[in-house]
Amino acid sequence: MSILDNYTDFMVKQYENFPQSRYLTLIVLRKAESEMIFRTEGSGEGLARDSVHAGLEDRDVISRVTISKRKQTAVERRTGRELLRQHNLLFYAADSRGNRPEEKENICALNRNKPCGICADCMIYGYAVGGGGAQKSRVITDDAFSIQSYQTVTAKRTFNALYDNNTMRDPVSGEASSSIQEDEYVKPETLFIDMQTLKDLTSDEIRYVLANVLRSRRYGAISSRLGKMRNTIVGAIFSDCEIFSNLELTQRVYDRLGSDGRQFPLDENRVTSEVVRAVDNLTNEVIGSLQSLTNAELIELIGEIQQTFTSPTAVKGLLESITELYPQG
Numbered sequence: 001m002s003i004l005d006n007y008t009d010f011m012v013k014q015y016e017n018f019p020q021s022r023y024l025t026l027i028v029l030r031k032a033e034s035e036m037i038f039r040t041e042g043s044g045e046g047l048a049r050d051s052v053h054a055g056l057e058d059r060d061v062i063s064r065v066t067i068s069k070r071k072q073t074a075v076e077r078r079t080g081r082e083l084l085r086q087h088n089l090l091f092y093a094a095d096s097r098g099n100r101p102e103e104k105e106n107i108c109a110l111n112r113n114k115p116c117g118i119c120a121d122c123m124i125y126g127y128a129v130g131g132g133g134a135q136k137s138r139v140i141t142d143d144a145f146s147i148q149s150y151q152t153v154t155a156k157r158t159f160n161a162l163y164d165n166n167t168m169r170d171p172v173s174g175e176a177s178s179s180i181q182e183d184e185y186v187k188p189e190t191l192f193i194d195m196q197t198l199k200d201l202t203s204d205e206i207r208y209v210l211a212n213v214l215r216s217r218r219y220g221a222i223s224s225r226l227g228k229m230r231n232t233i234v235g236a237i238f239s240d241c242e243i244f245s246n247l248e249l250t251q252r253v254y255d256r257l258g259s260d261g262r263q264f265p266l267d268e269n270r271v272t273s274e275v276v277r278a279v280d281n282l283t284n285e286v287i288g289s290l291q292s293l294t295n296a297e298l299i300e301l302i303g304e305i306q307q308t309f310t311s312p313t314a315v316k317g318l319l320e321s322i323t324e325l326y327p328q329g
């Protein structure tokens with residue numbers, strides 16, 4: 001018996017072609033655990049940020065650092081795909097005649113334009129191929145916002161681009177380098193609030209997505225210096241409609257923190273309890289049928305997933321039972 005069995009009304013039993021209005025929204029607190037750079041290192045590009053109101057009540061305009069939805073899901077998809085690959089559950093892409101030539105270059109891979117369209121990743125996170133076949137992502141995400149302002153959570157570091165001889169002096173011309181570059185980074189212990197809405201997923205598909213979020217640790221620019229990030233699921237809400245936005249939640253939390261919201265770093269425990277309260281507040285305003293997992297249920301659900309992942313056989317079983325649900329074209 002799984003905790004999810006109590007919420008069968010909000011999940012589908014098998015993969016459905018048509019939308020069923022069954023939603024599960026995960027509230028994720030993302031914490032930077034090292035310096036994070038979300039742009040190509042040395043490119044001089046700044047971090048992505050948006051000017052928004054500080055809170056729903058506090059109407060000051062501040063800049064917040066954002067992590068794009070694409071950057072977040074790309075990391076989590078890779079985490080899941082690694083598992084699928086391990087268990088031979090990524091398939092060969094179909095050609096125009098519907099055959100699936102078993103050639104190495106034809107295997108389902110991200111951004112290679114050869115999605116197989118029948119693996120858990122394609123079917124949950126979506127795919128599209130020119131000329132036919134597409135699945136809309138059933139994991140709906142939004143940009144994640146830093147709770148605090150851009151000025152509070154970022155810093156700049158200059159670094160010198162060294163020559164072969166490990167100095168700033170050009171070994172050929174003997175001239176001093178003028179190449180001092182600057183990178184903007186997000187400080188360790190910066191907190192981001194994020195929501196992922198899972199639409200019309202089965203209980204096993206939900207477990208797969210949850211595991212991907214919990215098991216992903218490296219985010220940021222794809223270079224030698226990906227930053228470490230820890231994701232904590234602080235809420236899970238079943239509903240028959242989409243609920244509030246990520247920005248609204250971030251602003252509500254900021255209001256609730258009051259003057260403590262200006263101290264860096266924030267106390268993670270305090271933030272977690274304010275997120276839970278803000279979610280309660282905001283769900284009361286939604287017009288629809290909603291059911292939130294209690295904290296005890298959430299802990300139990302995460303425990304179930306941890307348990308599954310202690311056993312490679314159980315993981316294989318989970319992945320296989322998901323894959324079996326899809327029409328194998």
Ligand SMILES: [Zn+2]
Nearest residue numbers: 108116119122
């Ligand atoms: Zn695929």
